[in-house]
Amino acid sequence: MQTCLNCHQENQESFKFCPTCGQKSSVHRINTHFLFHEVIHAFTHADSGIFYLVKELAIRPGEVVKEYVAGQRKKYYNPFNFFLITVAISAFLSSYFHLFDVNPKTTNPISAIVTKRVNWIFVASVPIQAFFTWLFFRKKKYNFAENIIFHCFLGGFRFIFFLLIFVVFVNLFREYYNIILYTFFFLFLLYATWAAKQFYEENLWLTGVKVFGAFILNQMLISVVIGFIYHAFLKNQH
Template identity: 45%
Template sequence: MHHIWHDVVHSFVHADKGVIHLTKELALKPGIVVKEYVAGKRKKYFNPFSYLVLTVAISAFLTHYFHLMENNSQSVNPVTELSSKYFNLILFIGVPISSFYMWLLFRKKGYNYAENLTFQAFIGGFRVVFFILIFTPLVLLFRQYYFYVLSIYMLAWFIFTAWAKVQFFGGPKWLTIFKAFLVILFTQMTMTLILSLVAYFLIKRQP
């Protein structure tokens, strides 16, 4: 147990490649971190997919404990209900979907799908920071303005992901930002379609 506990703590606080170090680096230079990782400089960073699993678990806990996907509306939307119930699964599914759209829109940059998937794992993992610092406190304090809070969160998240893509892909900034917007838009549309179909078939199966 001593060795297990040592490894767990070490994975968080290791000065060169722990979770805290990775989170700090992603906050300062997200696109550069991913670029270095896919270029082979991997020993200095925590594994992106382990990071994604860990941070999605934290996000799912916060969502469930504080009921972050619920607003004051009287009617319950089946899609929203599914989103709240399977929030962690939705975050995971969104990563390969957004990776596909990013690979499709930025394919001329020469990165393959696996490298785009690595990018989304890193950036998707960092999303927990936005949950803790922006979304969670705003929802708890201003739940009556839920959709305004959600809009602020989505805008902040878009700015961060666009900045990360500018660092990672380079090229004309306006074009990269526009494509970053399309990646989020297409991903959101695809996820909404999937959730709507699942909700439809679940309702249809009810007696």
């Protein structure tokens, strides 16, 4: 017999996993080799790594969310971890490259707020948009929490658009900032509409209108909050 180091249950030595908690029977001491292996495994594991998830979201986003909601949790990387990792990287890139400043040589107080709080803005966008898609697609019987899962997956994959379109082109062609920004939003909205079509299984054009409506209402609400913060707390400091 052997004792599980996680839950301390006695198991047969032939067991590769503990039947009580699921931990591996063979647990090695943590060292640099272990850390390196775990990091590589988390990103590249064929069945549940981040790269696998990104590939699946690139080719069938709505189906991925549908499978996860239906119970296939082991198959995909955790959507909350995926979302938070991409938000953290996006926030770093935004600050480092001054991505929300049309002209990085001049200080715009609103852009400064957005840059400083972009991680919270991305996080707040998930429940806000989830509420609107839950409202617009309520006949599809997905609850509010399941709509949050949908937007966590999409919010995480948005990083691909952010990195390849916004980060690259803003740094190369900042004089065309607004064109790049609207192109980024437009392409991501197309992707989000495609994902929503697969997930909610509704008419494509109607799905597009609802996704666009949720996006606009989210942007308006966040803009109002940012404007309120600026005028109520920061205006006198500038």
